[in-house]
Amino acid sequence: MSDAPWWRGAVTYQIYPRSFMDTNGDGVGDLPGIIDKLDYVASLGVDAIWVAPFFRSPMADFGYDIADYRQVDPLFGSNDDFDRLLSKAHRLGLKVMIDQVLSHTSAEHAWFKESRESRDNPKADWYVWADARDDGTPPNNWLSLFGGCAWQWEPRRGQYYLHNFLTSQPDLNFHHPDVRHAVLDEVKYWLDKGVDGLRLDAINFCFHDQALRDNPPKPEEKRVGRGFSPDNPYAFQYHYYNNTRPENLGFLEDLRALLDRYPDVAALGEISAEDSLATTAEYTSGRRLHMGYSFELLTDDYSAGYIRGTVQNLEAQMREGWPCWAISNHDVARVVSRWGNGHASPRLANMLSAMVCSLRGSVCVYQGEELGLTEAYVPYESLQDPYGITFWPTFKGRDGCRTPMPWNGGVNAGFSVGEPWLPVPPEHQSLAVTLQEGDAHSALNGFRSFMTWRKAQPALRWGDIQFLDTPEPVLAFTRRHDGQRVLAAFNLSDAPVQLTLPDIAQATPINGHGLAHGELHGQQLSLPAHGLLFARLD
Numbered sequence: 001m002s003d004a005p006w007w008r009g010a011v012t013y014q015i016y017p018r019s020f021m022d023t024n025g026d027g028v029g030d031l032p033g034i035i036d037k038l039d040y041v042a043s044l045g046v047d048a049i050w051v052a053p054f055f056r057s058p059m060a061d062f063g064y065d066i067a068d069y070r071q072v073d074p075l076f077g078s079n080d081d082f083d084r085l086l087s088k089a090h091r092l093g094l095k096v097m098i099d100q101v102l103s104h105t106s107a108e109h110a111w112f113k114e115s116r117e118s119r120d121n122p123k124a125d126w127y128v129w130a131d132a133r134d135d136g137t138p139p140n141n142w143l144s145l146f147g148g149c150a151w152q153w154e155p156r157r158g159q160y161y162l163h164n165f166l167t168s169q170p171d172l173n174f175h176h177p178d179v180r181h182a183v184l185d186e187v188k189y190w191l192d193k194g195v196d197g198l199r200l201d202a203i204n205f206c207f208h209d210q211a212l213r214d215n216p217p218k219p220e221e222k223r224v225g226r227g228f229s230p231d232n233p234y235a236f237q238y239h240y241y242n243n244t245r246p247e248n249l250g251f252l253e254d255l256r257a258l259l260d261r262y263p264d265v266a267a268l269g270e271i272s273a274e275d276s277l278a279t280t281a282e283y284t285s286g287r288r289l290h291m292g293y294s295f296e297l298l299t300d301d302y303s304a305g306y307i308r309g310t311v312q313n314l315e316a317q318m319r320e321g322w323p324c325w326a327i328s329n330h331d332v333a334r335v336v337s338r339w340g341n342g343h344a345s346p347r348l349a350n351m352l353s354a355m356v357c358s359l360r361g362s363v364c365v366y367q368g369e370e371l372g373l374t375e376a377y378v379p380y381e382s383l384q385d386p387y388g389i390t391f392w393p394t395f396k397g398r399d400g401c402r403t404p405m406p407w408n409g410g411v412n413a414g415f416s417v418g419e420p421w422l423p424v425p426p427e428h429q430s431l432a433v434t435l436q437e438g439d440a441h442s443a444l445n446g447f448r449s450f451m452t453w454r455k456a457q458p459a460l461r462w463g464d465i466q467f468l469d470t471p472e473p474v475l476a477f478t479r480r481h482d483g484q485r486v487l488a489a490f491n492l493s494d495a496p497v498q499l500t501l502p503d504i505a506q507a508t509p510i511n512g513h514g515l516a517h518g519e520l521h522g523q524q525l526s527l528p529a530h531g532l533l534f535a536r537l538d
Contacts, residue, residue, distance in 0.1 A: 006095055007197060007266035007290060007362060008322060009461030010047035011451065014366045016330045017054050017076055018062060019404045022416035029404070029415070031077035035085050037407075038092055040433065044370055045451030048095035050199050050268075052330060054082070058108050060168045060386065064099075064201060065106035069186035086194055097197035097268065098190060102183050103205035107168045111182075116154050116161070126179050128162035128171045128208055129154075141214045142242045143234045146387050150242065164205050164242060166386060174206045180251060184258055191259070197266040198259075200289070204273050207248045209241035216240065231394055244273040252288040259290075266290040268324055268362075277314045284321020291362055293324040298332045302339040304475040304492055308467050311359055315465065323361035327352060328369050334401050337375035343494045344374045346443035348530045350515050351490055354450050355475065355532070358488045360465040367405055371436060372443035376403040376425040384422060406432040449514030459484040469502055474527065476501065478537065485537035486510075489518070491527035498526045507535035 021033025031054060041049060053063030054076040063073070072079050089096045105112055115123040130139040130151070138151035138160050144167075151160040152167045162171040172179050187198065215237040223235035252269075259265050269289045273279040276294035284292045296310045314323055328335040335352055336344040349372030357363050378399040383389050388397015399422055406428040407414030413424045413432055436442035454460050463481030470476045473493035479486045487507055491497050501523045509520050513534060518527035520535055527533060 004462060005264055005266065005290075006047065007268075009362060010095070011045075011357060011363045011365060011454075012048040012050050012095075012097060012268075013041055013044065013046040014050045014052065014326075014329060014364050015041075016052045016367060016402060018421060019402050019415075020367060021405065021407070022418065022420070025416060025418040026075075027416050027418040027420045028075055030075070031072065031081040031085050035081070035088055038085070038088050038094065042092040042094055043448065045448055045455065046094070046365070048097055048196065049089060050097040050197075050364060051085075051099065053099045053101060053201075058106055058168070060106070061166055062384075064101050065104075065108075065166065065169045066101050067106040067108040068110075069100075070189050083193070090194075095196035097199050097266070098195050099201055100187060100190075100198045101201040102172075102187075103174075103202050104163070104165060104169045104171045107170055111172075112170050116156050119157055119159070125176050126173055126182075128173050129157065129159045130162070130212060131159055140212045140241075141237070143215075143237060145232075145234055147232050147234065147390055162208060162242075164202075171205070171208065173208075174251060175208075175210060175247070180254065184254065187255070188258060191262050191265060196264070197268065200267060200269045202243075202272070203252075203269040203289075204244040204248060204271050204279060204283070205242075206251055207245035208243070209245060211241075213241045215242065232391065238274055240274065244279055249282070249288065252283060253286070256287045256289070260287070268293065268364075270294075277310070278317055280314065280323070281317035281319070281321060284318065284323075286320065289321070291322050291324040293326055293364065295332075297325055297327050297356070298329065300338060302492065304470065304472050304490075307355075307475055308477075311465065312467060315360070323359075324364060325356050325359050325361050326364040326366070327356050328366040328401070329364065330366065330402055331398050332401065333375040334366075334373055335369065336372055339492075340374075341494065343530075344372065345530065346372050346441065346446060347516050348372070348494075349443040350446035350450065351492075351530045351532050353447055354513070354515060355488075355490045357450070357454060358460050358477075358479065360463065360479070366401075370444055370447040371406070371431045371433065373406075373428060373431060374425075375400045376423075376428065378403070378422060382423055403428065408432050408434040446515050453513040457484070457486060458482055459486045460488075468504075470499060473497065474499060474525075476525075487533070487535040487537055489525060489527065489533045489535075491518070491529065491531045494529045496526070496528050496531075498524070501525050504537070506538040508538065510534045510536055 017029045020029040021037050022029050023032040055066045056068035056071040056073045057063050115127045142150040144150040218238050267289045268291045271280050271292050271294045280292035283289050336349050385397035385399045403422045404415035404420045404424050436444035459479040459481040463479040466478050468476040476489040504523050516531045518531045518533040
C-alpha cells in the first residue's frame with residue numbers, strides 16, 4: 001500500500017506554538033522556534049506536524065479567537081516565517097497541517113465589528129443575532145462551553161449574539177451563503193500556500209437551529225463531560241440545537257470539493273457531539289472529511305474494556321471513513337498523569353504511545369508526549385487559561401498541559417531566555433530532551449525506536465483490527481494487511497500479568513521495536529508492568 005495517501009496511518013505531531021520554542025526572549029514560543037526545532041521533530045519518526053493557531057488574535061483563547069485568518073500574529077512572527085517553516089518541513093519530509101477555526105471568530109475580527117454596528121449593514125447577518133424575549137432575557141436556554149449563557153447583549157444593535165465559547169468568540173451564521181463562501185476563501189488562501197492538511201476545530205459547531213429551540217435537560221446521571229469542569233452547567237443539557245445540525249453535512253461536502261482541487265491534502269475534524277462516534281462516522285462518510293477524531297480517548301476512563309469498546313463502537317459505524325486517535329492534546333491533562341495513577345514512568349509513556357499508534361487509524365501525538373511529560377501544577381496566580389480561572393479551584397483548566405517544552409537542563413529548560421508565559425515545572429527539567437537523548441532507556445529513545453519500527457509494519461499502518469477477549473488489565477488485538485498479521489498486547493496496569501490468550505495458534509514474538517516486552521509461550525502470555533508484546537502470526 002505504498003501508494004496510500006500520506007495521512008492514512010500517519011502519526012502527526014501536534015505543536016502548540018506558545019509553548020514549543022521561543023527565539024526572541026518574550027517568553028512565548030514562535031514560528032522561528034518551530035523552524036529551529038524541526039530537525040528534532042523529524043528525528044522522532046513522525047509523518048507530519050499540526051501547528052495550533054498562529055493567526056492574528058487578541059489571544060483571549062490563545063489563538064482560537066481569530067481576528068484575521070490570513071495574517072500570522074506578530075507574537076508568533078510573520079507570514080514569511082510561516083513560508084520558511086513550510087519549506088523546511090517539506091525538505092525534511094514532514095507534512096504540515098494547520099488549525100482552522102471556522103465556526104466562530106474573535107470579536108476583534110473586521111467582519112464582526114461591521115456586523116454589530118447595525119441591523120442593515122452588508123454583514124449584518126454574518127453572525128447569529130437574535131432579539132430578546134419580552135422580558136429582556138436571552139432568546140433561549142443555550143449554554144456556553146466555558147460556562148454560563150451562550151448569548152451576549154450588544155447595545156449597538158439592541159440584540160443578543162451567540163457565542164458557544166467565550167463572549168469574545170461570536171459564532172458565524174453559516175446559514176448565510178456569503179459566510180460559507182467567505183470562510184472557504186480563507187481556507188483556500190492557506191491551501192494555495194501549500195499546506196498539506198487542515199485540523200478543523202469544533203467543526204460540528206458551524207450551524208445552529210434557525211428556530212432557536214431550547215435544548216432539553218439532561219438527566220443528572222448522564223452529565224458526563226470530557227475534559228470539562230465537573231460543575232460546568234454545560235453538561236446539564238442535550239446540545240441538539242446549538243451544534244451538530246444536519247445542514248453541516250452540506251458544508252463539509254463543499255469544503256471537501258475545495259480540498260479535492262489540491263493534490264493529497266487531508267482534513268481532520270475535531271468532533272465533540274452528543275454521540276461523537278456516530279457523528280465522526282457520519283462526517284467521514286462519502287465526500288466529506290478524510291478523518292475525524294473525538295474526545296473518547298481523552299477521558300479519565302482508562303481500562304482495556306473501555307478502549308476496546310470505544311474502538312469497536314466506531315469500527316461498527318465507520319463503514320467508509322478513517323479514524324484518528326489521540327490520548328493527549330492541549331485541552332486535557334497529560335496522559336501519563338491522567339492514566340498513570342501516580343506511576344508515571346518512561347515505560348508507561350512508551351506503552352501508551354505504542355498502544356495508540358497500533359490502533360487502526362491515524363494518530364495525533366502532543367508535544368512532550370514523547371518525553372513522558374507529566375501534568376504540571378500551575379498555581380492560581382500563574383494561571384492563564386480563562387476556563388481554569390473561571391472554574392478554579394474545582395477545575396484548574398488547561399494550563400497544566402500547556403507548559404513550555406523542556407529542551408535542556410538550563411534556565412527555563414532552554415525554552416526562552418525571558419520569563420516564560422507559563423512556568424516550567426521543576427519536575428520537567430529532568431525530562432529535558434538533551435538529558436533523555438543521552439539515556440538509552442529514556443522515553444524519548446523508546447518513542448523514536450518504536451516509530452522507526454512501526455514505519456516498516458504495513459499491518460499497523462493500514463490493516464484491519466480485531467480484538468481478543470482478554471480480561472482486565474490486558475488490551476489485545478490483531479492487525480492484518482496484505483498477508484501480514486500482527487498480534488499486539490498491552491498491560492495497562494503497574495503490576496505484572498499472566499494469562500492464556502484465546503484464538504492464537506502460532507505466534508512468534510517481535511522484539512525489534514526497542515520497548516519493554518513480555519513473553520509468549522504457545523498461548524501463555526506474560527507481560528511486565530506497563531509492558532507490551534508484538535508477535536507475528538503464522
